[in-house]
Amino acid sequence: MDLRVHIGGGKRGLVLANPVLTASGCFGNGIEFLRVFDIQRLGGIVSKGITLRPRLGNPQPRIVETPAGMINSIGLQNVGVDAVLRELAPIWATWSVPVIANIAAERVEDYAELARRLDEAPGVSALELNISCPNVENGLEFGSRPEPAAAVVQAVRQATGLPVIVKLTPTAGDVVAVAAAVVEAGADALTIANTFPALSIDIQRRRPALGWGSGGLSGPAIRPIVLKMVYDVARAGLGVPIIGCGGIATWQDAVEYLMAGASAVQVGTATFFNPRAPLEVLEGLQEFLRQEGIEELRELVGAAVSAGQAKKVYSGAEG
Amino acid sequence: MTAERLQLQRAVVLSQEEVCRDTFLMWLSCPALVRGAAPGRFLMLRCSDGLDPLLPRPMSYHRFRDRDGERQFAILYDVRGRGTLWLSRRRPGDEVLAFGPLGRGLQVRPDARNLLLVAGGLGIAGLVALADEAVAQGRSVTLLAGARTAVRLLPPSFLPPEVEVVYATDDGSRGHHGPVTALLPEYLDWADQVFACGPAAMFAAMAETLRARASRRPVQVLMEERMGCGTGICYGCAVFPRRGGVRLVCKDGPRFDLRDLF
Numbered sequence: 001m002d003l004r005v006h007i008g009g010g011k012r013g014l015v016l017a018n019p020v021l022t023a024s025g026c027f028g029n030g031i032e033f034l035r036v037f038d039i040q041r042l043g044g045i046v047s048k049g050i051t052l053r054p055r056l057g058n059p060q061p062r063i064v065e066t067p068a069g070m071i072n073s074i075g076l077q078n079v080g081v082d083a084v085l086r087e088l089a090p091i092w093a094t095w096s097v098p099v100i101a102n103i104a105a106e107r108v109e110d111y112a113e114l115a116r117r118l119d120e121a122p123g124v125s126a127l128e129l130n131i132s133c134p135n136v137e138n139g140l141e142f143g144s145r146p147e148p149a150a151a152v153v154q155a156v157r158q159a160t161g162l163p164v165i166v167k168l169t170p171t172a173g174d175v176v177a178v179a180a181a182v183v184e185a186g187a188d189a190l191t192i193a194n195t196f197p198a199l200s201i202d203i204q205r206r207r208p209a210l211g212w213g214s215g216g217l218s219g220p221a222i223r224p225i226v227l228k229m230v231y232d233v234a235r236a237g238l239g240v241p242i243i244g245c246g247g248i249a250t251w252q253d254a255v256e257y258l259m260a261g262a263s264a265v266q267v268g269t270a271t272f273f274n275p276r277a278p279l280e281v282l283e284g285l286q287e288f289l290r291q292e293g294i295e296e297l298r299e300l301v302g303a304a305v306s307a308g309q310a311k312k313v314y315s316g317a318e319g
Numbered sequence: 320m321t322a323e324r325l326q327l328q329r330a331v332v333l334s335q336e337e338v339c340r341d342t343f344l345m346w347l348s349c350p351a352l353v354r355g356a357a358p359g360r361f362l363m364l365r366c367s368d369g370l371d372p373l374l375p376r377p378m379s380y381h382r383f384r385d386r387d388g389e390r391q392f393a394i395l396y397d398v399r400g401r402g403t404l405w406l407s408r409r410r411p412g413d414e415v416l417a418f419g420p421l422g423r424g425l426q427v428r429p430d431a432r433n434l435l436l437v438a439g440g441l442g443i444a445g446l447v448a449l450a451d452e453a454v455a456q457g458r459s460v461t462l463l464a465g466a467r468t469a470v471r472l473l474p475p476s477f478l479p480p481e482v483e484v485v486y487a488t489d490d491g492s493r494g495h496h497g498p499v500t501a502l503l504p505e506y507l508d509w510a511d512q513v514f515a516c517g518p519a520a521m522f523a524a525m526a527e528t529l530r531a532r533a534s535r536r537p538v539q540v541l542m543e544e545r546m547g548c549g550t551g552i553c554y555g556c557a558v559f560p561r562r563g564g565v566r567l568v569c570k571d572g573p574r575f576d577l578r579d580l581f
Binding site: 027060063220 | 324326370374375545546547551552565570
């Protein structure tokens with residue numbers, strides 16, 4: 001069974017052994033789970049968001065539960081790129097599972113600087129650009145419109161030969177337009193999508209439930225909305241793989257995303273309530289493909305996209 | 320200290336009892352969840368049949384017992400919202416999903432003879448297993464237990480009989496009238512080691528008392544913070560040490576040295 005996913009081309013192109021990855025911010029830096037299950041079996045691990053300088057993150061409370069979901073405002077707590085290169089990348093380099101470094105910044109030149117620093121790091125197989133974090137100042141600014149999003153990708157593209165994946169924000173007025181712009185600027189793949197800006201109020205204290213105020217909504221609650229975005233971008237036929245990310249908790253969810261046009265998926269919040277969720281998604285997917293007699297994953301990707309285009313309008317009186 | 324091959328386990332509810340107002344004691348059976356469990360460590364317990372409520376709740380190992388040829392464990396929890404309401408409606412024979420044990424537990428010095436336990440509200444949930452273990456080892460244990468009002472105090476019948484219990488209530492309905500931390504100076508010199516679990520305000524008051532008396536008594540606290548994953552990957556349960564930096568309650572704790580945080 002061929003489950004491989006190709007991201008980017010040429011000498012430094014990335015080949016994932018299978019389409020199940022972990023979502024940034026939902027798997028630490030992988031190291032935390034070395035003893036929980038065999039993480040080498042996954043298609044890829046996306047690191048916690050990396051910034052130029054270390055960040056302590058936002059004040060408490062950082063998470064609040066909402067119907068079938070949660071809102072977080074961690075605030076990109078991370079050790080900074082120096083410590084990543086010194087302490088984490090050497091460990092990643094010993095793994096067979098590729099690690100994708102997720103990077104975040106507030107200025108275009110900082111994205112480029114991060115890309116330069118990580119370019120030759122052993123243990124870093126690709127970059128995922130977070131142009132869509134709702135939990136830092138101006139975090140959403142780059143991802144919300146095509147031009148600034150493309151500017152970040154262009155700068156990063158010039159700074160690295162690594163495959164570049166762009167993680168889009170669901171808040172973009174026109175997600176397809178932003179997707180097209182970043183692909184035009186050189187993106188090798190798209191992750192769709194980041195969390196939704198969201199709010200919860202502590203009614204006893206008459207203030208936002210999170211210390212930062214608002215946060216990002218994730219979990220099964222967002223899945224049908226993100227699925228539609230994947231579907232829309234897939235229909236635009238931009239020619240790069242889409243990585244679906246939003247509320248995936250089971251293999252059935254993953255199959256939905258694949259059929260909607262994603263070539264791979266990221267499991268995020270589900271790992272919080274089921275530590276083995278990424279592995280179970282992979283195992284369930286493999287079993288499904290076996291039962292369906294599918295030899296290559298590609299056969300499944302976008303299976304529902306063309307079907308959805310044949311719309312029939314019924315008209316006339318009821319009954 | 321994450322367990323090897325961590326995964327969701329099915330635990331069987333053995334009993335369920337409201338032991339004081341809005342506080343439930345639940346005994347559970349699940350060999351995989353007690354392997355490696357110890358006082359101060361915790362598990363993450365799912366509180367729904369499906370995905371809503373979504374997140375598991377961190378629960379201290381409240382007590383252990385050997386019965387029916389196996390080691391069983393108890394949790395103690397308050398009904399605070401939808402998840403714990405769901406939990407309070409489980410009946411003997413029902414199954415719940417959980418993973419653990421997680422976190423770093425409390426550490427008693429081998430030569431510590433007198434242990435002082437300070438519990439604020441539901442903080443008592445994390446300390447009783449330590450009391451059980453300590454009295455079994457022949458140590459003396461005094462528990463200072465505080466609550467808003469008398470009906471919220473865990474009755475002595477749910478504590479090991481060898482433990483000396485001193486109560487405090489905010490409204491004076493039982494024991495000392497005022498915060499439980501006001502009792503601390505009286506017992507501090509007696510104690511070889513202090514263990515505490517409760518709200519941050521209680522820890523802050525304890526730290527102030529220790530500083531005012533220039534006490535060098537070692538104090539371990541079990542921190543409570545809203546938790547998403549329990550496994551160190553969501554970064555939700557961050558605490559900020561006084562000397563800078565950031566720690567995660569689930570991975571670096573929940574046991575901390577009081578003076579590092581307050």
